[in-house]
Amino acid sequence: MWGQVDKSDVRRGNRDFRKGEYKESEIDYRKACLKDSTSVAAGYNLANALYRQGDYQGALKELNALKEEAPASASAADYFFNVGDAALAVEDYKTAVDAFAQSLLRNPGDVSAKENYIYARKKLQDQQNQQQNNQDNQNNQDKNDQNQDQNQNQDQDQ
Numbered sequence: 813m814w815g816q817v818d819k820s821d822v823r824r825g826n827r828d829f830r831k832g833e834y835k836e837s838e839i840d841y842r843k844a845c846l847k848d849s850t851s852v853a854a855g856y857n858l859a860n861a862l863y864r865q866g867d868y869q870g871a872l873k874e875l876n877a878l879k880e881e882a883p884a885s886a887s888a889a890d891y892f893f894n895v896g897d898a899a900l901a902v903e904d905y906k907t908a909v910d911a912f913a914q915s916l917l918r919n920p921g922d923v924s925a926k927e928n929y930i931y932a933r934k935k936l937q938d939q940q941n942q943q944q945n946n947q948d949n950q951n952n953q954d955k956n957d958q959n960q961d962q963n964q965n966q967d968q969d970q
Contacts, residue, residue: 821847822854829857834864852881859894868901889919896928905936 825840838861844854859874875882875895882891896911912929915922 819844822851822857825854825857825861829861829864834861837861838865850881852878852885856882856887856891856894859898863894863898863901868898872898872902872904872907883914889915889922889925892918893922893925893928896925896932900928900932900935903935903939905932905939908932909936 821840821844825837825844828834828837828840838858841854841858841861844851845858848854855874855878859871859878862868862874863871872895875891875898878891882888885891892911892915896908896915899905899908899911909929909932912925912932915925916929919925
């Protein structure tokens, strides 16, 4: 009986989602998750509803909660694609690159996954370069500060 309740909530959520009523579908999917916390469909659809509402952190959290069950499902490529999309939205480029790579392993012909993988890899590289530049600038600033301190000490000694 409980499985039927979960399915009816998921179906209601799917109807709301198709109408673009994402908040209502979120509520239906949350009800389904409460009734059956192991429902991959409810959790996956909840993540999609959150994503459509702009709650990318929430979507990523819901998808991560499914990381044990979803990769073994028939929709694993879609699962990883959605993880990558949500990770891109929160600028977690490492997670996005890894997720799109997993999506491509499961569906090598997915052009969108290929494009997103390339984009995420470029953004990750840019982020790493920026971090390296910031670190180099900080090191240079530290050296300049040391040199100024030494010069001040020499001036005081004279």
